[in-house]
Amino acid sequence: MAEHAGASADALESARSLLAARDRDLAEADAELAEVVSAAHVVATEAIRKLDAINAQIEAAVARNTVTAPVEGREFARFLLDKQREITDVLIVARAEADAKTRVLQRLLDRYRVSSTPA
Template structure:
């Protein structure tokens, strides 16, 4: 009879370990997706900022501001680029903040559950 209870305990432990293994595998997959998408978002933001930088540099090279109206036009161009940069950074920040929340939730899944004593 004692053997029956012992085997039952082993089977119960195996079941618990299998469930934990499954949960951790799901968490690993979610972590991989979060890291991949965060990297893609950062790379996209950098690409957009590089494009804005190139536009500004090209505009500086091409424009010789001789008249006040040309100066005002160039100022409007630079202000528009400043807004574009701000929008890129705001979007990147929002995406990063969303990833932080997901990572905090994943951290809880990775913690070793306490065992009753």
């Protein structure tokens, strides 16, 4: 019976060690998740701010624009093309950041999954 109690105590200690290791891993994953979500929020907020600024510039230019000559029309077209490039740049950066965050989240998802086999 003493052998059985010793085996049970060893099994219990082993289970506690595994749970403690899992708890540490999940705490690290939680911290990384919080960092990723926070960074994604910053990127999205910055992209929105930039797009709002571009929108305000375009609206202001349209409101004051009185194209009466071909030169003014070409100048306004260049302005709009520049703004289109700025919008594209903002979206490319935001998409790249989103893709990077998605990869991190996929990796974290694997860490959160419970394994059916002992580690």
